[in-house]
Structures are given as structure tokens and as C-alpha cells.
Amino acid sequence: MFWYDHGMGGWGWVAMSFSMVLLVALAVAAAVLLLRSGDRFPGGPMQPPAAPSAKQVLAERFARGEIDEEEYEQRLTTLRAHEPGQGRPGREQS
Incomplete structure (x- = not known):
């Protein structure tokens, strides 16, 4: 049942590293999209009023x-x- 001696082989480390990079990239992309969509909500993004x-x-x-x-x-x-x-x-x- 435990043929691989409870350890992770070389490809396991590669897959885990790739998954972590992908997860961080998705989180950053989601944050950027959320922040950029602020102008679609009522009130829009907060901008200081123009000086008279x-x-x-x-x-x-x-x-x-x-x-x-x-x-x-x-x-x-x-x-x-x-x-x-x-x-x-x-x-x-x-």
C-alpha cells in the first residue's frame, strides 16, 4: 500500500511548486480585477474633487x-x- 516510502519524489516537488505559483498568480489576478472593477459600482472610485x-x-x-x-x-x-x-x-x- 505504501510503495513509495511515505516520501515525495522529484515530480511531486515540481507539481507542488507549480501549484503554489499558480495559486499566488490567481490570487493577485483576482485582487487586481476586483480593484479595477471599482468604477462599475455605484459611486465609482474615490477621487478628490477638482480644485476650482x-x-x-x-x-x-x-x-x-x-x-x-x-x-x-x-x-x-x-x-x-x-x-x-x-x-x-x-x-x-x-
């Missing part, structure tokens, strides 16, 4: 009454003059 633009902050301050209309228009004009691609006032673009 300078114009949005200025409009909110005006809406709350922190600044008057004259200051709002002045600051808005300044923001528009410094928009990306506009360059700095008084300097030539190269």
Missing part, C-alpha cells in the same frame, strides 16, 4: 458679497490678461 479655477473662486467671493462689483471686474480683467498663452503684460513673447 481662479475665476470660479472670484465669482464665489463676489456672490457672497466679500468684494464689490468694481473690484470683481478689476480682478477678472487681471485674470484674463494673465491666462495661459497670453504671456505677461509688458513682455514680448518669444
Whole structure:
């Protein structure tokens, strides 16, 4: 009944090693798939809210009454003059 002297032969060690590698690979694949499927659930993945633009902050301050209309228009004009691609006032673009 116990012809192999209770020991594991060379192929037994190979099969056991291969099975362990396969088991770990399956566990990692399952974890990755579970984490990547987060956007399919209600609410989606947790992402920080986008920072408001300078114009949005200025409009909110005006809406709350922190600044008057004259200051709002002045600051808005300044923001528009410094928009990306506009360059700095008084300097030539190269």
C-alpha cells in the first residue's frame, strides 16, 4: 500500500511548486480585477474633487458679497490678461 516510502519524489516537488505559483498568480489576478472593477459600482472610485479655477473662486467671493462689483471686474480683467498663452503684460513673447 505504501510503495513509495511515505516520501515525495522529484515530480511531486515540481507539481507542488507549480501549484503554489499558480495559486499566488490567481490570487493577485483576482485582487487586481476586483480593484479595477471599482468604477462599475455605484459611486465609482474615490477621487478628490477638482480644485476650482481662479475665476470660479472670484465669482464665489463676489456672490457672497466679500468684494464689490468694481473690484470683481478689476480682478477678472487681471485674470484674463494673465491666462495661459497670453504671456505677461509688458513682455514680448518669444
